[in-house]
Amino acid sequence: MVEFKADIVVLGAGMVGVSAALHLQQRGREVILVDRHELAGEETSYGNAGLIECASVFPYMFPRDFNQILRYALNRSPQVRYAVADLPGFLPWLLRYYLASSPQRALHSAMAELPLIRRSLIEHEALIAEADVPQLLRRTGWIKLFRSEATLANALGDLDRAKQYGVDGEVLDSGGIAEREPSLTGNFAGAIRFPAPGFVPDPGGLAKAYAALFARKGGRFLVGDARTLEQRAGGWRIAGANGAIVAREIVVALGPWSDQVFRPLGYAIPLAVKRGYHLHLAPRGNAVLNHPVLDSDQGFLLAPMNRGIRLTTGVEFARRDAPPNPIQVERALPRAHALFPLGDAVEARPWMGARPCLPDMLPVIGKAPRHDGLWFDFGHQHHGLTLGPATGRLLAEMMTGETPFADPKPFAVERFG
Template sequence: MRYEVIVIGAGMVGTSIAWHLQSHNSQVLLLDKKPPGSETSYGNAGLIQREAIHVHPFPRHLAELIRVLPNQNTDIRYRWPAVFRYHQALLKYWQFSAPSSVQQIEKEWQTLIEHCTSEHQEMITAAGAEDLIRRDGWIEMHRDENKLKAAILGAENVLQQGIEHKVLSITQLKELEPNGNFDDFIGAIHWSNSWQVSNPGALVKAYAKSFQEKDGAIGECTVKEIRPEGDGWQVITDLDTFYSDDLVIAAGPWSNQLIKPLGYDLPLFPMRGYHQHFETTPQNTVNHSLVDMDKGFVMGPMQQGIRVTTGAEMTTIDAPKNFDQLNAVLAFAKNILPLNQKVETEAWAGSRPCMPDMKPVIGAAGKHSNLWFAFGHGHQGFTLGPITGRIIEELLHNKPTVVDIEPFDAQRFSNA
């Protein structure tokens, strides 16, 4: 069959793109090997982070590098095969993490983040998904006084950007979350205008259902190859061959393997995260997601139970699971809340697509007409899916874009 647009990748980003295009009179086919919201978009902290105006640079100070090197931290771990495989991308990451570069990158990054809640709201309303959303923010907890002071100063400096917060004493934190043990903490920040989602995968599925209600089509199959065909595209899958005028690659960490045969080699690298659910009881019920900033993990209320998510593991996308980082995190998490009964027999693991300059790739591919890229959102694909969908729709339909897309152009990498 032929469609006006085929979107490959049914995570938050790809589903949002398909939804926006279908909403603006394109006939769209959304393809993925699994149902919408089943991969990276399923396993996240469930936060739509309006406050996430800062990127995460590569450690550049000697003390920070020394901290990371033993590979025993709960926030970041690495495997040497991945370091060797992605060493060129990691070198670029280190270069882009110079303070002068980060300052400019964050200005560009913020043009996307400022639209995250408003763009999600349009899709939430259309999808009838209000029951999945809580608009009471999340809590950033600190164990170190100097880090807390720095975080408070940073929060005060972004008030003019519409980001709301309240500094909490431990007494105030305990009032909000009476089941928590916060003896090891000295204070917290409540980010009040970011949103919580009680089931991230279900929100993507709700958006996908809304897309189908607009007569959009979904195909559950594995894409084997993409080929230019005249002015359009041929997409060969394990089930059928599909044709389109335009093609959008939004396959997250799998994007590079689709586009490399066409001559693209972007410095995309995966960062893995793990999560485990625990049964919710009257003794461990919490009202907000709690983020331990010093240990680098999130624990929050989900439909499936209390979800504990790790920071990042630098590894290859197909490497076996290694639960050491998660187990280290759980030792701290169980000291905050009583987490006794696991929900899953095995913890979930998935990969986030990262770019060395900490910005996503959004826009025209460059070497081929009617080919579009939308991947590399790092930890914020769930937050930025809807604004990315809007931008791709505007580009594909030759409209003025809501943000300047030049900073996110694929061609910013010379070998692209």
């Protein structure tokens, strides 16, 4: 049987795994990238808003407002939906999420992640330049719309708090909204434009461009089954489509499927998923969308992707592998048509993906405590596209003995006991 050998095997070819492979390769390691698909970026990294969110200081924590929690509980919020049949399965995780979202603990998560957020666009810019795909980064920023004075006031308070950490935001009135986005229709109390974040009009294409760069630099991309991972004397082995794949060290970067590796190895990491949907639609007539635009009160986002206008939904709490239920897309469609001139759908059905989340909304990055040569890099919640290159650099620095650019302790798996 053919045997493929390397210093390190990275399991998972989404944005997180490809970025880790590139950073390890830059540091002189021979790396094999393994995925169940023949192409990179075919799962979670394909479906998102396309934002490199270098202005997102505070992670998405569980709300503390009683009325908002009640709307969630009654399944009446456009931002969040849950599958009643799956509630017993994820309720314990939701409780941990709620506890981790106390003001003190939420601030701890924000400050731990802040160095990664600040490096996110810088690391992407370096890889985009090396991959020679400047067309996949637009410096437009994005706009958050508010239909009520109350939601605008709350957002302005959040902006004032974020400004303490270097975040810039431009407050827009109705005239400013019309100037920035003349094709939008609606009654708005105001908006905030965040100018710093980058926008990627093809997130899956960017992951593929990074994988192509990895291959040009001598890396190998192989199809394999991560569930076959086993520890052997002196290293690790998995079954590949064309032979065994062997390495001294292994990186688990499988996003929402990481539990298929760490649970058989005895790790009780509280990984859950927030599912989400998107649908591409053609713009109607000469309508143009210049920025990604979030209708915060109605719980959907429109982004001007290469394939069309991408309508993305809020969060769905359900089992990762449960059948899709695109009710959030169906409810958002008439509201989206009222906001922007949309034509026919480009796809036959909505796409569904799963965001891998830990209760404290921080990823797990670092060495597994009970297995030599086993490393974790998953759980990037809503920020896989944003943080992939930054966490790839942090992991590579840890694995090669460099001084990490950020404190890795908050991301250690040991925080879960």
